[in-house]
Amino acid sequence: MTNTLVRITYDGTNYSGFQIQANAPTIQGELELALEVIYKRPIRITGAGRTDAGVHALGQYANFRAPFQIAAEQLPHALNAILPPDIVITEAREVSEEFHARFDARRKVYSYTVNRAIFPQVFRRFYSLHLPDPLNLAAIRKASKLFIGTHDFKAFQAAGNSTGDTVRTLYRLDVRGIPEKELLLFEFEGSGFLYRMVRLITGTLLQAGKGVLTLPDIEASLVGLNPAAVGPTVPAHGLCLEMVNYPQQDR
């Protein structure tokens, strides 16, 4: 059995998320179907992490064990010929027997895109949150710095997920305006993310930008003293899993 790692890009618009479900289209479901066509037997994949319904990815990863080997240069072409056009494999390679796409992930990068145009940009409507309201960018940048570092992000996870350890390290939280495209881009790089953590932090930062939340409000919420100063969860369609980094692999 060879252990293969693939990089998956997808437009999440028409999927009920990454993780396989019985009666809904999912990224995992489509990919496992395509792998079964190629390998002539059921193949179970292990994703680097789940993404919610409507969330996109340019750098999702998954590994699987296959009964025979297909050249890494050929496999993406073979899979893309079977997969629907909104799921595209851009890379494949053999990894060690014990490699695990979730447990071995060291860092993940997520982006959240806000469209600041007065009227929504039609080509970006599935890939950004349209928010033309005035925002104080300086306040957003100041608030963003509070989240960088190692914190207990307990207040920044959605209900429904029973993670024991809620301490995570955020290495980077860039807030970048791209005026010529009327975009505001949030980029998160962290050791891992709690359920809906990126969308909750982004929602919190936007509230800071609107003047609804102050720096002390957010500082208090980060130490668990002000659970009301969190969120709201921004919509899924602005979120994209950009990259997963694995050790010794420069990714």
Next chain:
Amino acid sequence: MTNTLVRITYDGTNYSGFQIQANAPTIQGELELALEVIYKRPIRITGAGRTDAGVHALGQYANFRAPFQIAAEQLPHALNAILPPDIVITEAREVSEEFHARFDARRKVYSYTVNRAIFPQVFRRFYSLHLPDPLNLAAIRKASKLFIGTHDFKAFQAAGNSTGDTVRTLYRLDVRGIPEKELLLFEFEGSGFLYRMVRLITGTLLQAGKGVLTLPDIEASLVGLNPAAVGPTVPAHGLCLEMVNYPQQDR
């Protein structure tokens, strides 16, 4: 009756083109429906030009005569609240009684986007032609210069359109590589365009880039001596009407 000019942006993916048709969704049809809701009577619009099924626009224009006046700042919001999300009005203003969006158009700008990534970029699949094949950019640039200026573009129109005068002036034909996005962008600015002229010229330039057509081939086709050295017509979804310029209006 006030004469109003609107700027229309649309994702053409789900439409049978700009011009109204009986049993198919069109941009004109949707816009006239929305105008009827607002003005409580049927309104006929005059577009700057037709676009084919699947073609997009960021700068289409149309004018119409309305029974009463709505403030130009309010009208786009009112229309966008009724229009489907893939059609967005970004501007409205009153124009003179005799203004005609088609006859008064002085210049039009079209773009054609080619996605050069090895594997198609999922977010761009509806807005660019995926063409990872090797291309000789220098040959494309040289060939592009042949088209600039005033020519009889008779050989560069699709059948089915009975235009008498086939002389047009192409002011600009930029060929721009955007390596960091793996895109190749063609930008056409001209006095007007024959039916499918942009897609036929783009197809011809891509053939030059593949080494299938030579400069002398294309020169001959431009003077009507080599009708075989034309095209093919590239697919609609890479094409976008970027802008229409009207006199005295700096647009």
